[in-house]
Amino acid sequence: MNHHIRDWLIGPPLPTTQLADERLNKVRALAAFSPDALSSIAYANQEIFLGLVVAGAAGLAYSWKIGVAIGLLLAVVAVSYAQTIKAYPSGGGSYVVARENLGKWFGLIAASALLIDYVLTAAVSLTAGVAAISSAFPDLWSYRVVLSLFFLVLITVANLRGLRESGTLMAIPVYGFLVFYLFMLAYGVIKALFTGSGSFADTAPLATEEVTRFMVLHAFAAGCTALTGVEAISNGVPAFKSPETRNANRTLLVMAILMGILFVGSISLTQYYAVVAPGDETILSALARRILGKGIPYYAVQTFTLLILVVAANTSFAGFPRLASILAKDGYAPRQLSFLGDRLVFANGMILLAGLSGVLIVLFNGDTHALIPLFAVGVFLAFTLSQSGMVIHWMRERQAGWQIKSLVNGIGAVATLVTLLVVGISKFAEGAWIVVLLIPLLVAMFHTIKRHYTQVSKQLSLRGLPPSLRPLPPPRVVLPVSGLHRGIIEALRYAQAISDHVTAVYVEISPGDGDRMQNEWQRWYPDVPLVVVPSPYRSIIGPILDFLDETDREHNDGQLASVLLPEFVPAHWWQNLLHNQTAWMLKLALIYRRRRTGRVRAIIDIPMYLEK
């Protein structure tokens, strides 16, 4: 039953041999790696608008300048990553680059930043997608949390089935978005040639605040979320068809140009037309409505915005589990994250990502604007570490032209560091502090996990004093009995098969029961001793543990008695509620009572199956 549901949902298990090494051509690679980058204009433009609109027309007049500044930053970052692609053809994620060039600790910081980032990318993309479609269909807005979670579940299931199946599907939203959006921008420019420009003085609401330098920096910081996803291609170089490096770099170039056109284009047109969005609409929706009118093209733009944002959330489902599995293989994360699941994907990482993103969506009530302050810190921290690592990389390698290359990455590092500081400080109180707090906690967690694994492997190692390989002496066996019944008979038959030294023990709760039990026992097993231990406080576990300690002390033969536990297994799960679970509790008590002796107490379960 359970299996049927699972097979229907995520498909039957796949054999390891199907782990094929499929390569992407440039067209499909762009679809696979760019959605996060391309779609980030949806929330970046919105944040710039929200940051400036409080200062009315005077504030909104800055949006074009901020757009150009971010466009320049995009160029710097893209060029920097182009160099990373050349240096790390096997995939230069920030974690790898930082770890190799800056050392373990910076690697872990980059990893923490990236993991946080992936979670936020999923959450922000989904809520922004729902905001886009709710702009077109305002009734959906009250269901935004449920809708975001619905899309989250959808992409989680798709990813658990295996990415390959969803690979082709992703091309449709990406190219559909590009076609409709570029068409809209072109149409907007042409239209602009025939109509005059608008003025924010006519459209903007009254200013509630004055324009300040902080406000402009704040809006710039929020708009920097437009750059999220630029690094995706450099992480995935090995997925490209040969020649990988060149194809990856070409794709990066195309992507950066498209990003620039989309971002600067839409922000310029917004300013030209002096478009302002009411409270329940996104600024991009207002722009599209202004250019296209409220017809089918407008609805198509909004729908494809939703779709590309869903696909953008999907890219986290490639990045997060892969990074988590690398961390797990390095011993910094729970080992389970490195296991390939039934469908040859890192299922545990995907479920973890989905859970964390879902929690964020619920906690922040599906509100993109509330999530954004947490977002950019991780991104720019990872950028900075990656670029700084590249500077060190070139200085170490000293290949031809290393000075120029260092300089390029150095400019990238400084630019992203400055942005990081602007973002961190201007957004600190609004939520960036959470990430600033979280990163050292994550780094500490990684470190603790690594230490645990190291210590375990030391303790398990066969090196050093070779442990005795001789068999242990025949065990003494203790059999706790609650009465004389078939379960006990079977257990005793087993006990006598493995040991000549079997003792039964009975815990007497009501005075007098012990004698009755002793008499009955003697009739069946005159040659197996039954010890009756009183339990004045009516506990079962305590007296048995005490008896075991005592008998071990008495025999003093270098071993701990094995405990045989007959255990009923009812036919139906609910019947467990009707039994005392004493065997189970005793087992837990025996396993979790640590002994300093280094000797082993075996616990032997004899399941007895009840039929009805």
Next chain:
Amino acid sequence: MNHHIRDWLIGPPLPTTQLADERLNKVRALAAFSPDALSSIAYANQEIFLGLVVAGAAGLAYSWKIGVAIGLLLAVVAVSYAQTIKAYPSGGGSYVVARENLGKWFGLIAASALLIDYVLTAAVSLTAGVAAISSAFPDLWSYRVVLSLFFLVLITVANLRGLRESGTLMAIPVYGFLVFYLFMLAYGVIKALFTGSGSFADTAPLATEEVTRFMVLHAFAAGCTALTGVEAISNGVPAFKSPETRNANRTLLVMAILMGILFVGSISLTQYYAVVAPGDETILSALARRILGKGIPYYAVQTFTLLILVVAANTSFAGFPRLASILAKDGYAPRQLSFLGDRLVFANGMILLAGLSGVLIVLFNGDTHALIPLFAVGVFLAFTLSQSGMVIHWMRERQAGWQIKSLVNGIGAVATLVTLLVVGISKFAEGAWIVVLLIPLLVAMFHTIKRHYTQVSKQLSLRGLPPSLRPLPPPRVVLPVSGLHRGIIEALRYAQAISDHVTAVYVEISPGDGDRMQNEWQRWYPDVPLVVVPSPYRSIIGPILDFLDETDREHNDGQLASVLLPEFVPAHWWQNLLHNQTAWMLKLALIYRRRRTGRVRAIIDIPMYLEK
């Protein structure tokens, strides 16, 4: 640590020998058994008022008549129970009386009704108590759910500590309530002699509905909750000092008279003064305010109303666990409910009661009025079954005067049956249907549990074909290994101590690992065979289960191989998250995979303790 908190909260364990048989004199018995009965005027008056006020002055004019009708019903029920006390000096709860005289099924129906009742008594008393104190301090009303839960936790902990300790404490609220309340009524009567009567025409809000027969019956039905708790003394006859029957009957008489005075007195004064309560005040509070003014006496009355209601909730903590333990001993309820806990009380029953009452309080948002429709059905069903049982009892016994005695109980049975029908029908849509639905479900549950226990004891019985007492042949042992480490070495030493036939099995997930493992294994254990089983789908559990089936089939020696599981026990609980729990999952799979063969597969746990 855990133990310290528990000892501080509920005290250290008590030895069974302290289970003393303390007897109560009449004064303390009244305090112990009457709170539920006496305090029920708090919600009964309130319900009559709420039922009639919708019809304004014309409606409220009926309250006096309803009060007298309920007073008469009280007299009938009290006389009936006086007879029960004589016939069942060992405690004649409705369950016992119905089971003995009407048979198993009616006994189970009575038990279901009573259990529901106890849960509702706790919930209703607490919410009514909080309503009483919120009438005096209106700010508390918004915290009613939390306050009710607070008092629930308080009495739960007090009861888990052992009732004896709280026995004396209970006298204070009960006698304090009686003193203040009787004083208030007397003062009200005297004051009435000097002032004229009021008129509802002046005070009552405008009628929104006409007076109908249904409305009056409805108010009567709600007011019948005043009778809850009358049966408490007849359940507890053995707790009285000798002569038990006479003392119990005297106490019942006093209690019934007090109930009558409180109930009829307060309802008459309410009508005489034409007191009406605003929405956020109880009618009893309004009456007390009218008679006493808003001074210290008023606050004392409200405080003692709260306290006696808390103590009334407390009586459920005696009744519910006791009835549950009787049911458990009869095999109708989970056995755990019959265990005396550390403090010599039926702790499991108390926790169950507290949990259920707490859920009701939360679900019904701490609103007494919403809970009441569920309440009276159970009470009057139990009354009816108990009285009917007594009729049969007298007819069977045929002692002197059996005709009169039958008649008295017969009148009681008919009166309570009629009330039951009135209550059930008039309150059906408001919530009584829940109880009408629940009772057959509970009866079915009791029956199913009994059947399960009967079947288990049949399966375990040594009667019939005597099972073989010969020891089993020496076991074959299979040891799943994940690698060569100290845990495996220890496990193998144990395996070799109990068997000459040990096989190790290794699940190969990545092709090639098997060969490496085989080579290493041969170096250490050339004489123990290691079987490598491939796992194309990367599962660990499945291939091991398959291997076990196969090896059992091959050997065909009438036994199933024992499975030895080395299990790491980390030093800290959180470290469990860092390990795969394969041993644990394998154990579950082995235990819960049912085999039809009747043969036993032993599962041997070898815990290995990690130090850090």
